[in-house]
Amino acid sequence: MIVPGGKAVRLAESLGAMLGESNVINSRDALEPYGKDEGSCPLHLPHLVVKPASLEQVQSVLKEAASAGVPVTPRGRGTGLAGGAVPVRGGMVLSLERMDRIVEVDEANLSVVVEPGVIVQDLHRAVESRGLFYPPDPASLDSCSIGGNIAVNAGGPRAAKYGITRHYVLGVEAVLAGGQAIRHGRKTIKNTTGYSLTHHLIGSEGTLGVITRATLRLVPLPPVRVDLLAPFPEVAAAARAVGRIVRGERVVPAALEFMDQASIRAAATFLEREVPFLDAAAHLLIQLDGKDGDAVLAQSEQVGEICLEEGASDVLVATGSHAQERMWAARRAILEAVKRLSHHSDFLDVAVPLGRIPEFLDRADRAASGAGLSLANWGHAADGNIHVAIHRREQCPGWLEAAGQLTDRIYAAARDLGGVIASEHGIGWLKRKALAASLDPEALALMRRVKQAFDPGGLLNPDKVLP
Amino acid sequence: MIVPGGKAVRLAESLGAMLGESNVINSRDALEPYGKDEGSCPLHLPHLVVKPASLEQVQSVLKEAASAGVPVTPRGRGTGLAGGAVPVRGGMVLSLERMDRIVEVDEANLSVVVEPGVIVQDLHRAVESRGLFYPPDPASLDSCSIGGNIAVNAGGPRAAKYGITRHYVLGVEAVLAGGQAIRHGRKTIKNTTGYSLTHHLIGSEGTLGVITRATLRLVPLPPVRVDLLAPFPEVAAAARAVGRIVRGERVVPAALEFMDQASIRAAATFLEREVPFLDAAAHLLIQLDGKDGDAVLAQSEQVGEICLEEGASDVLVATGSHAQERMWAARRAILEAVKRLSHHSDFLDVAVPLGRIPEFLDRADRAASGAGLSLANWGHAADGNIHVAIHRREQCPGWLEAAGQLTDRIYAAARDLGGVIASEHGIGWLKRKALAASLDPEALALMRRVKQAFDPGGLLNPDKVLP
Numbered sequence: 001m002i003v004p005g006g007k008a009v010r011l012a013e014s015l016g017a018m019l020g021e022s023n024v025i026n027s028r029d030a031l032e033p034y035g036k037d038e039g040s041c042p043l044h045l046p047h048l049v050v051k052p053a054s055l056e057q058v059q060s061v062l063k064e065a066a067s068a069g070v071p072v073t074p075r076g077r078g079t080g081l082a083g084g085a086v087p088v089r090g091g092m093v094l095s096l097e098r099m100d101r102i103v104e105v106d107e108a109n110l111s112v113v114v115e116p117g118v119i120v121q122d123l124h125r126a127v128e129s130r131g132l133f134y135p136p137d138p139a140s141l142d143s144c145s146i147g148g149n150i151a152v153n154a155g156g157p158r159a160a161k162y163g164i165t166r167h168y169v170l171g172v173e174a175v176l177a178g179g180q181a182i183r184h185g186r187k188t189i190k191n192t193t194g195y196s197l198t199h200h201l202i203g204s205e206g207t208l209g210v211i212t213r214a215t216l217r218l219v220p221l222p223p224v225r226v227d228l229l230a231p232f233p234e235v236a237a238a239a240r241a242v243g244r245i246v247r248g249e250r251v252v253p254a255a256l257e258f259m260d261q262a263s264i265r266a267a268a269t270f271l272e273r274e275v276p277f278l279d280a281a282a283h284l285l286i287q288l289d290g291k292d293g294d295a296v297l298a299q300s301e302q303v304g305e306i307c308l309e310e311g312a313s314d315v316l317v318a319t320g321s322h323a324q325e326r327m328w329a330a331r332r333a334i335l336e337a338v339k340r341l342s343h344h345s346d347f348l349d350v351a352v353p354l355g356r357i358p359e360f361l362d363r364a365d366r367a368a369s370g371a372g373l374s375l376a377n378w379g380h381a382a383d384g385n386i387h388v389a390i391h392r393r394e395q396c397p398g399w400l401e402a403a404g405q406l407t408d409r410i411y412a413a414a415r416d417l418g419g420v421i422a423s424e425h426g427i428g429w430l431k432r433k434a435l436a437a438s439l440d441p442e443a444l445a446l447m448r449r450v451k452q453a454f455d456p457g458g459l460l461n462p463d464k465v466l467p
Numbered sequence: 468m469i470v471p472g473g474k475a476v477r478l479a480e481s482l483g484a485m486l487g488e489s490n491v492i493n494s495r496d497a498l499e500p501y502g503k504d505e506g507s508c509p510l511h512l513p514h515l516v517v518k519p520a521s522l523e524q525v526q527s528v529l530k531e532a533a534s535a536g537v538p539v540t541p542r543g544r545g546t547g548l549a550g551g552a553v554p555v556r557g558g559m560v561l562s563l564e565r566m567d568r569i570v571e572v573d574e575a576n577l578s579v580v581v582e583p584g585v586i587v588q589d590l591h592r593a594v595e596s597r598g599l600f601y602p603p604d605p606a607s608l609d610s611c612s613i614g615g616n617i618a619v620n621a622g623g624p625r626a627a628k629y630g631i632t633r634h635y636v637l638g639v640e641a642v643l644a645g646g647q648a649i650r651h652g653r654k655t656i657k658n659t660t661g662y663s664l665t666h667h668l669i670g671s672e673g674t675l676g677v678i679t680r681a682t683l684r685l686v687p688l689p690p691v692r693v694d695l696l697a698p699f700p701e702v703a704a705a706a707r708a709v710g711r712i713v714r715g716e717r718v719v720p721a722a723l724e725f726m727d728q729a730s731i732r733a734a735a736t737f738l739e740r741e742v743p744f745l746d747a748a749a750h751l752l753i754q755l756d757g758k759d760g761d762a763v764l765a766q767s768e769q770v771g772e773i774c775l776e777e778g779a780s781d782v783l784v785a786t787g788s789h790a791q792e793r794m795w796a797a798r799r800a801i802l803e804a805v806k807r808l809s810h811h812s813d814f815l816d817v818a819v820p821l822g823r824i825p826e827f828l829d830r831a832d833r834a835a836s837g838a839g840l841s842l843a844n845w846g847h848a849a850d851g852n853i854h855v856a857i858h859r860r861e862q863c864p865g866w867l868e869a870a871g872q873l874t875d876r877i878y879a880a881a882r883d884l885g886g887v888i889a890s891e892h893g894i895g896w897l898k899r900k901a902l903a904a905s906l907d908p909e910a911l912a913l914m915r916r917v918k919q920a921f922d923p924g925g926l927l928n929p930d931k932v933l934p
Contacts, residue, residue, distance in 0.1 A: 351655035
């Protein structure tokens, strides 16, 4: 479907009158940043970008778009990796960037009300200054929006202990494709008032509705945090340590991050500074937290001992926030860093059941060797979520095709091992075909009927999620 | 809609041939237990009851029912309180009682695979014997099924710390009204492979599909548990203690149960044994748990101190499982006990934001006094979920109407205070009208379209949930 330019011009005029001209963009240069995200989706320019500032404005914009028959791509801060916010059919980008208020931090009721454009780190700071905690922490937290986090059901390192975005969303206000506002959920953990429209919308990547406000559950901020960094001479030793910590001793770390050598080195190059234990085959970065200082320290000693027994060459301990930030810098930089490894910057986002991680890494490595390609692997070892970047050792003309085939083999490995091809980055546009191979036809048909129930005209974020 | 008896007879014959005659019931006496639940929904006899034993049998049953145009009411163990499993249109009850296998406790991957008819307590025992923990613990756990728990998104005392059923369901296998099997979810916490059909089905009370298998997430069993029982001379003092524990000190108890005097006395009468502190205006029953014994003990001392400072006349401490069971006996008996208070045995199941509990109790009590009726209040003070039983002081002809009006006033109070009218017992048949008053018309219209997407013929658990 091509959107005729004339429609977009008329729409820009009527919406400009409604939202103010500065909030409606249709000049080529200004459109360009809205035609991509942080992943490898090709540029697709929208015909116009609109920036509403209220529920009512979002409703008006969607009504106008529906009556003009123009497709609408909702967008948070554009930090997605799967093309979910890229307007692949042109039409309108509905940017939520101006709806960025933290409406209320409700200490008495352990909750917060936010608009979708709030940056996740700003949310963290606002609640942590009051001793409260919103745990989900995607690596892009300094630039991604809470609306986008809800749209992809974002995770992050703390998911194994604290859960994912879905576990913290108590309710949403959203606008459907026709402009109808719906509300579901209150400031209560328990709620069985009809079908959970809240949970229907979480993870739907802007294809079912545009979230304009969300009520999130908070928990007390754990006052004690200890971080450990353990370098291992081989990946298998790190995997054994993970197994003993999580499954043997049944410790529940706040985070248990895994980085292989390629990831660590890429981060060091990107950060342009010294990163400790650069020659290790793998790092584990482990965070333990809690209310009781002695208990957290005792547990971190236990975890450190296990790492050493399994072959870690050292264990660094960080207890102050400055040292902790330094320890996490390499981990947080990996995503940007591996993009520099080659111009092909697709990151896989698979998850496998916990106990299958070593087998998965082994299969992925063997597949890469067979294809003459290299991998960087990193991720969340306590919840089985592994990110994989495929890169090339040297120039080679057919390598993108080879990378595509390798991707398919890695997805097949994840599925064979009881895992999934998409964990916390969503399906967006890039992974629709891989999704099709992961779903039963009946499940896919049902998802299409759900889409139809929410968006009968098919104008909301078309060509996303469903293949 | 009345199901003609002839249809049911023919269906009983064909299904009897398929499932074995003993698994198809259509004699009046044997049907009767399937015509009610544990709540106040009037008896509605089904025309037949079928008891499939496998996914394939459930598929066949639903296909036959669809082609005969017979409504189907799925049923776990019939312990619901809102009429969700009562066949209000007659037709067929599809009982999952024979599908009661714990298919796999997967220690390595912290998960368990169950059939829907498994009794929740059996699930608890199976995983706890291996040091693992499935936290949701509705009061009926010794008789309710996990399938029913998923269908109503059940909660229980441990929800404030550990979350509700929804937070533990990783995936489901289900059969749609036409007999199509769908599968969604694997043994991973993170999963963004398309719309979460798992979360669409959770809480849908058998109106969207019949769950035939579920994969549940487990966490390590906290090895240390301490229970405290604190009697208070007035409800306001107990409420102050709750506020200081949860909001002031930000302790996260594994359970923080509230019982008013009417509830405690009803439990004592029902149990026919001595219950301590029978004259107290309210009891708090508080459970603290964790991995570190010293930390849990220190926290329980702190919590006990707070209770005493706020006016508790005593604090009993139980650390062994026998003493703990005794301490919980009264709490677990309340539901059955308050049924004996009068033949009208509707339990309200509201939730309000944490900080609004005292205001809610106050409004409910004033409304009851105005109506000349009595209340028993009990529930989960750490997550705002309060159960209310309305009962009568003496014989009075119009009292059921008065109780209905009082219910409406209590629902209005919950809504005014930012709460919900249904928290963990579902909507079923009894609360459909109250649900209608709680939802925006647009949200309700959308829920109807979702129902249509899953069950276009409208034969699956008709007249439930949606008004």
